[in-house]
Amino acid sequence: xxxxxxxxxxxxxxxxxxxxxxxxxxxxxxxxxxxxxxxxxxxxxxxxxxxxxxxxxxxxxxxxxxxxxxxxxxxxxxxxxxxxxxxxxxxxxxxxxxxxxxxxxxxxx
Ligand SMILES: [Zn+2]
Numbered sequence: 001x002x003x004x005x006x007x008x009x010x011x012x013x014x015x016x017x018x019x020x021x022x023x024x025x026x027x028x029x030x031x032x033x034x035x036x037x038x039x040x041x042x043x044x045x046x047x048x049x050x051x052x053x054x055x056x057x058x059x060x061x062x063x064x065x066x067x068x069x070x071x072x073x074x075x076x077x078x079x080x081x082x083x084x085x086x087x088x089x090x091x092x093x094x095x096x097x098x099x100x101x102x103x104x105x106x107x108x109x
Pocket of ligand 1: 045046
């Protein structure tokens with residue numbers, strides 16, 4: 001098991017608009033919900049199949065949020081990803097742990 005890719009704990013704070021992941025290697029990643037939604041890897045948000053599985057781009061967190069988001073549910077997908085169900089019903093984004101870790105705004109400044 002790669003500890004960098006194992007999420008021990010995930011918390012969503014709607015008021016703060018953040019999702020926090022505590023990884024098994026003791027690193028903590030804090031993601032703005034707006035950026036996380038911009039980084040949604042589903043085919044619809046990525047803009048077609050050709051754009052899927054692009055490398056994570058932490059620059060999404062530097063954009064000014066245009067609205068507030070709610071996360072209704074987090075679903076573990078096997079042991080490689082989590083699916084985010086958003087308050088507006090969008091649920092086709094499967095965020096691989098690898099992708100989330102690459103996206104980490106803390107590590108990528
Ligand atoms: Zn999407």
